[in-house]
Amino acid sequence: MAKLTSRAEDYSKWYNELVVKADLAENSGVRGCMVIKPYGYAIWEKMRDEMDRMFKETGHQNAYFPIFVPKSLFEAEEKNAEGFAKECAVVTHYRLKSDPNNPGKLIVDPEAKLEEELIVRPTSEAIIWNTYKNWIQSYRDLPILINQWANVVRWEMRTRLFLRTAEFLWQEGHTAHATRDEAVEETEKMLGVYADFAERFMAIPVVQGYKTESERFAGADETYCIEAMMQDGKALQAGTSHFLGQNFAKAFDVKFTNREGKQEFAWATSWGTSTRLMGALIMTHSDDNGLVLPPSLAPIPVVIVPIHRTDEQLAQIGDVADDIIAKLKAKGIYVKYDDRNEYKPGWKFAEYELKGVPVRVAIGPKDLENQTVEVARRDTLTKEIVPIEGLDQYITDLLQTIQQDIFNKAKSFRDEHITRVDTYEEFKKVLEEKGGFISAHWDGTPEEEEQIKDETKATIRCIPLDAEEEDGISLVTGKPSKRRVLFAKAY
């Protein structure tokens, strides 16, 4: 197996190679669309199942809405339409026919032109609020707390596996409420769910905050986000939760009779995470040897590799392995036993390192004699000799330790790469030499934000929710500022 390009050498190349070599995804025959391969999809399934559980626990139900949005609905909420019009796939016909000039080939049948074009959903607010109109008459019909798992299409010109693809998989929550306060509360609650999921399950530390006006979701009154830091110091937006005010209710005329008997527009939120999280996962934890996966997301948390010269040895190792596998299964931990003969142990070790299997157990004839095994940790690349007696508990504990250690490591890195600066000069120097997040004062105008972006490529990732009030002077214009915001270059 050819070695990966190292992160130090070319971070971007390292990422692209890793995604393909670890069998996570690959480019398809369709421009900008990816194939998510079984190993990558198994990780996504674990993420999806856990988020789904968390959504249901917070009172949400799943539903499914059409993939197509008729143009007249698409354009109803103007800001939202404007935001997505430039990058949407448009269905104009509903039939192909044989090409009379070219036997065996097909052409679009001009007689099958749609009366109204259909947009392949880039997001579903329009189609969903057009539906909610019929579901909401009274405050008794509220709240509506719905989530959808679906594919969406945004015609991005420059694409990268998982990070930016024309089609991607995501979940989008769409809720309707009787009051502004309740909708804001929901927006913040779901941000909290995302942060909890990212930190506890993906082992990715995140900053919770809200976006500046220019970085808001098209059609939102406020966009909250969680921002993660990759190992190259760049930021990656890992989830967003939008307070949509009454914008969509007004665009689709969704009124209800409130408790006082008066007609009012409903209040809305939407919130989403996508297969982009796979990119965040890979770039937060992995190293030059390959993937590093937190145990909670690893399709194979533990692998056992037998090392033997004779069939008799293999049979004895197999008996020991069976026992370990059964005990760990009873604790809900899946173990793969790889006794394939066509591959040597060394090849298998490299393969499981590349694929980020958190714990590798090797058992050889000497181990059988000593009643021990060799346990290797993927995250630290360290090995230990461990007694077979009590091994199941040892591994169970080790998986928890790894989960926590991976998070701690990412958090240390992240915290070391948040720098407070007070001058624009310092800002540029830190951005250039150290990277990471820069905590600095901003005058609150889109103009200053734009100038900094143009000059340094850094954007305001968020205004952190926990930002303390502090008198300061903005970076470029020197105007007074009340709190620091986080700048960074971003994916």
Add this chain to the structure above:
Amino acid sequence: MAKLTSRAEDYSKWYNELVVKADLAENSGVRGCMVIKPYGYAIWEKMRDEMDRMFKETGHQNAYFPIFVPKSLFEAEEKNAEGFAKECAVVTHYRLKSDPNNPGKLIVDPEAKLEEELIVRPTSEAIIWNTYKNWIQSYRDLPILINQWANVVRWEMRTRLFLRTAEFLWQEGHTAHATRDEAVEETEKMLGVYADFAERFMAIPVVQGYKTESERFAGADETYCIEAMMQDGKALQAGTSHFLGQNFAKAFDVKFTNREGKQEFAWATSWGTSTRLMGALIMTHSDDNGLVLPPSLAPIPVVIVPIHRTDEQLAQIGDVADDIIAKLKAKGIYVKYDDRNEYKPGWKFAEYELKGVPVRVAIGPKDLENQTVEVARRDTLTKEIVPIEGLDQYITDLLQTIQQDIFNKAKSFRDEHITRVDTYEEFKKVLEEKGGFISAHWDGTPEEEEQIKDETKATIRCIPLDAEEEDGISLVTGKPSKRRVLFAKAY
């Protein structure tokens, strides 16, 4: 709540009303596309999860392939292309722009025309086999056993909720094998999985068989199917499994080096079930009062409704209910407790009847005195007084009984409506007066099949796998036949 139209009065209207009134699905603002509502989606989720478990148990993995198929790939397998060209959504542009003549409106940007049109997948053989080409070099790369959960689009002109919609959700398995025998075995194995799922989980008896040439999937060498019977005697194809031979491997040039070192085309299967199964579920079991759900698929298997006059009574009933809920939860059975004050018990009873909740428990003050509850079965509409002591075991057993009884009832109905006939006259009489499946001899030609279809609207649903050899005379042409096939009108 207005009563449902009865099945006897208008079966088709009964179905349409039931789907909407039971909150399963509704038509959307997009022609032919449906909104699957939370209650309907919760049933689909249970079906999906169980099938997914069965696929994984038989060695399959999930993956995800692009929604778009470039026209040149779409047309590569000619029979497949021909079969789907007449009903496919075509993306021709990737951008909208402001309408200069109509402020606030959008038009397709003629400058954003795609060089090659993209077809929204009606099925994914083309895009998947174009991908497999890069995955398959040697017999060691085989078999590939992949399944995908996805949405697909077929531009049907006449649509009905769940049964026939322009967009639907489905799973599609796509496997590649080194030998013909192995591919045929896979095709048959997955048919068996479908039959097992339908009977054991959905409580729907099915006939396993294969299709005649004219009813085959476009591009298949053999199409196997499971056929279910609805209460109006019509057939519904509930799942198909295709042996694709080397057709797609040849179209996409997927060759591998076999064990003998020779180049060979790979052998393929594909198999699918869809949200159409929801239609089968509804039409097999439900009655004039609403849905009847098998316990294994019911989002709410058990509901408890308190009947009280005073708050004190409600509190006492609540205590009893809590205890029942906890005990059933420990057995993995979800129980809903409906103590909403705004609705009367009678309203709730009708609601849960409509929604097919298998077991309804009512607890009133008299029950508390006697330490009993009233248990009502949805499928039989019968009630019993049952002691609270041991109620959890009683309900656990009852749910299993209901699951079995629902299946038995559907099976009796189905078996009573399979009629053997030996003359065309008898055939037409039975079809007209009794309906159901008709077992009869056919001469094996598409011509006789076509004539019978034209004259009676009945098609050959399948050649049953368990059909015994029997000398007979075909219905119309009087030619010799070796086995009976099943005819029916179908959805």
